[in-house]
Amino acid sequence: MAMRFVTIRWPRSFRARLLLVYVAGMALSAALVGVVVLVLAEPFNRYMLESGAVDKAQQIAARVQFDATGVPTGFDHTVIEHWAFSSLQEEVAARILDSQGVVHFTSDGNKQPLAPEGAQFDPSRKAFQLVRHGVVMHAATVPARRGDTTWYVQFALSDRLVLQVQQSIGRPALFQGVVATCVTFLVVFLITTQFTLQRALRPLRVASLKAQRITPQSLGDRLDLQSLPSELVPLVDAFNRALDRLQLGFQTQQEFLANAAHELKTPLALIRAQVEMEAPETRNPHLLQDIDRMARQVQQLLLLAEASEERNYRMEACDPRVVMMEASDFMDRVAQRGHVQISLIFEDAVGTTWMADRGAVFTLLKNLLENAIQHSPAGGTVYLRVHANGFSVSDQGPGVAPEHLEKLFERFWRGASRRDEGAGLGLSICQEIVSAHGWHIEARLGDSGLQMHVLIPSLAINKLVE
Numbered sequence: 001m002a003m004r005f006v007t008i009r010w011p012r013s014f015r016a017r018l019l020l021v022y023v024a025g026m027a028l029s030a031a032l033v034g035v036v037v038l039v040l041a042e043p044f045n046r047y048m049l050e051s052g053a054v055d056k057a058q059q060i061a062a063r064v065q066f067d068a069t070g071v072p073t074g075f076d077h078t079v080i081e082h083w084a085f086s087s088l089q090e091e092v093a094a095r096i097l098d099s100q101g102v103v104h105f106t107s108d109g110n111k112q113p114l115a116p117e118g119a120q121f122d123p124s125r126k127a128f129q130l131v132r133h134g135v136v137m138h139a140a141t142v143p144a145r146r147g148d149t150t151w152y153v154q155f156a157l158s159d160r161l162v163l164q165v166q167q168s169i170g171r172p173a174l175f176q177g178v179v180a181t182c183v184t185f186l187v188v189f190l191i192t193t194q195f196t197l198q199r200a201l202r203p204l205r206v207a208s209l210k211a212q213r214i215t216p217q218s219l220g221d222r223l224d225l226q227s228l229p230s231e232l233v234p235l236v237d238a239f240n241r242a243l244d245r246l247q248l249g250f251q252t253q254q255e256f257l258a259n260a261a262h263e264l265k266t267p268l269a270l271i272r273a274q275v276e277m278e279a280p281e282t283r284n285p286h287l288l289q290d291i292d293r294m295a296r297q298v299q300q301l302l303l304l305a306e307a308s309e310e311r312n313y314r315m316e317a318c319d320p321r322v323v324m325m326e327a328s329d330f331m332d333r334v335a336q337r338g339h340v341q342i343s344l345i346f347e348d349a350v351g352t353t354w355m356a357d358r359g360a361v362f363t364l365l366k367n368l369l370e371n372a373i374q375h376s377p378a379g380g381t382v383y384l385r386v387h388a389n390g391f392s393v394s395d396q397g398p399g400v401a402p403e404h405l406e407k408l409f410e411r412f413w414r415g416a417s418r419r420d421e422g423a424g425l426g427l428s429i430c431q432e433i434v435s436a437h438g439w440h441i442e443a444r445l446g447d448s449g450l451q452m453h454v455l456i457p458s459l460a461i462n463k464l465v466e
Contacts, residue, residue: 015197015201018193018197019193019197022189022193026186026189049138049157049159050127050138050140051127052138052157053127053138053139053140053155053156053157054126054127054140054142056140056155056157057140057141057142057153057154057155058142059080060075060080060094060153060155061142061143061144061153062144063075063076063079063080064076064096064144064146064151064153066146070146070147070149071104072096072104072105072144072146072151073105074096074105075094085107085108086107089107089108090133090135090158091135091157091158091160092107092155092156092157092158093106093107093108093110093114093132093137093139093154093155093156094106094107094153094154094155094156095107095113095114095153095154096144096151096152096153096154097113097121097151097152097154098149098151098152099123099150099152101113101120101121104151113154114130114139114141114154114156115128115130116128116129116130117130117131122141123141123143123152125141126140126141126142127139127140128140128141130156132156132158135158135159135160136158136159136160137156137157137158137159138156138157138159139154139155139156139157140154140155140156141153141154200229203227203228203229203232204228204229204232206227207223207224207228207236210223210224211223211239214243215435219243219246219247219250220247221243222240222243223236223239223240225237225240275287313357313360313436313437314357315355315356315357315437316355316356316357316358317353317354317355318353318354318356318358318361319353320352320353320354320386320391321346321386323358323361323362323365324344324346324365324384324386324391325344326362327362327365327366327369327384328342328344328365328369328384330362330366331365331366331369331370331373334369334370334373335369335373335382338373338374338376338378339378339379340373340376340378340379340380340381340382341380341381341382342369342373342381342382342384343381343382343383343384344384344386345383345384345385345386346386347385347386347387347388352388354456355437356437357436357437360433360436360437361433361437363429363433364429364430364433364434364454365384365393367426367427367429367430368393368430368452369382369384369393370426371393371395371426371427371452372393372394372395372397372449372450372452373395375395375397375398375449375450376395376396376397376449377396377397380395380396380397381396382394382395382396389455389456390439390453390454390455390456391453391454392451392452392453392454393451393452394446394449394450394451394452395449395450396448396449397449397450398449399445399446399448399449399450400443400445400450402445405443405444405445408427408443409427409428409430409431409441409443410428411425411428430452434454437456438457439454439455439456439457440454440455440457441453441454441455442455
């Protein structure tokens with residue numbers, strides 16, 4: 001029969017794992033302490049009883065009183081009260097003997113020295129057990145010097161008295177003390193552990209937040225290694241090196257795209273010039289259209305490469321009303337050719353400036369308006385609405401299927417209802433411009449046609465100076 005091993009599933013949280021390890025360590029420590037206490041409880045209790053008997057005998061020996069002839073007469077009752085022996089005669093006993101074992105003072109009237117059963121008085125026997133009246137007692141013998149004479153003090157305490165005190169007072173107090181100590185330790189442990197983990201994981205949280213803010217427009221950013229724990233430095237350093245490779249690949253791709261677009265512009269211009277030099281009756285009527293379409297696609301590739309580079313943007317405060325009117329006037333000629341009108345609407349809340357690249361915003365508006373004009377029917381209207389938190393461009397065209405809304409900004413994606421023969425890069429350029437500004441663009445289906453909404457966070461907006 002095959003043995004089945006239980007697989008321990010660790011929590012995914014690093015903090016939860018550390019807390020689990022700490023709690024397991026505490027439980028194991030408590031279990032080990034419990035085992036040690038159970039094993040050593042009886043020997044330790046015996047040792048404490050014997051040690052306590054010796055200590056008490058030494059305290060009594062220091063308080064022995066003598067008469068004028070040097071013979072012991074008892075103890076100093078101002079320190080050792082007499083009731084302790086008279087009231088507990090069955091549980092406590094004391095003797096003062098000479099070196100021959102003759103008892104000169106006894107607390108219970110018994111003149112016999114204290115000694116184990118069947119044994120004689122032995123002054124060298126410091127701690128021992130004896131049975132008196134069927135009760136086990138722990139006893140001790142210690143010397144007490146008076147001049148040149150050595151006397152011996154014996155003290156005995158019954159087990160049942162100690163056990164009774166332990167059960168009635170000691171154990172409850174010990175249990176309460178242990179519980180209070182454990183609760184206090186647990187509270188302090190949880191607070192200090194939580195604080196320690198929070199401080200230890202703070203650099204990791206900071207690095208995670210900074211990593212989340214890295215975009216294709218900010219590939220030059222790197223995570224700081226100075227404040228990280230040494231165990232995480234190799235991981236974060238590997239992440240930074242991966243960003244180096246991504247940045248190099250991205251820059252190479254963008255440079256190739258820009259160079260290819262630049263190199264294609266000149267041959268296209270030469271081809272167009274040669275075609276125009278031919279006689280109109282021998283010229284292919286569609287050739288110039290194809291050349292213009294290719295030139296437009298090359299221009300879009302160049303714009304896409306420029307829009308993808310953050311260093312190409314120059315942010316400054318600009319009045320959105322001026323930029324909107326410039327883009328609307330520029331595209332009005334294109335709209336007239338398609339028998340479409342552009343309606344520019346400023347809401348009352350517009351009274352702010354935008355921190356933006358004016359040329360890039362003009363390109364953004366031009367592409368959005370051109371896309372709306374192309375999809376609006378003859379006699380339709382394209383609405384450009386400007387409000388305090390951004391603007392929107394809406395057309396009266398057929399729109400797109402809801403499942404295609406997220407694909408509108410993909411490069412080279414073309415819908416089935418497109419009437420132009422573009423490369424599908426116009427909205428991709430818009431996405432790059434919006435991302436570079438920290439704005440947000442989204443496509444929505446309106447009552448008629450498609451709506452493009454550009455939302456500008458409040459941090460990118462400044463109040464107009466009156």
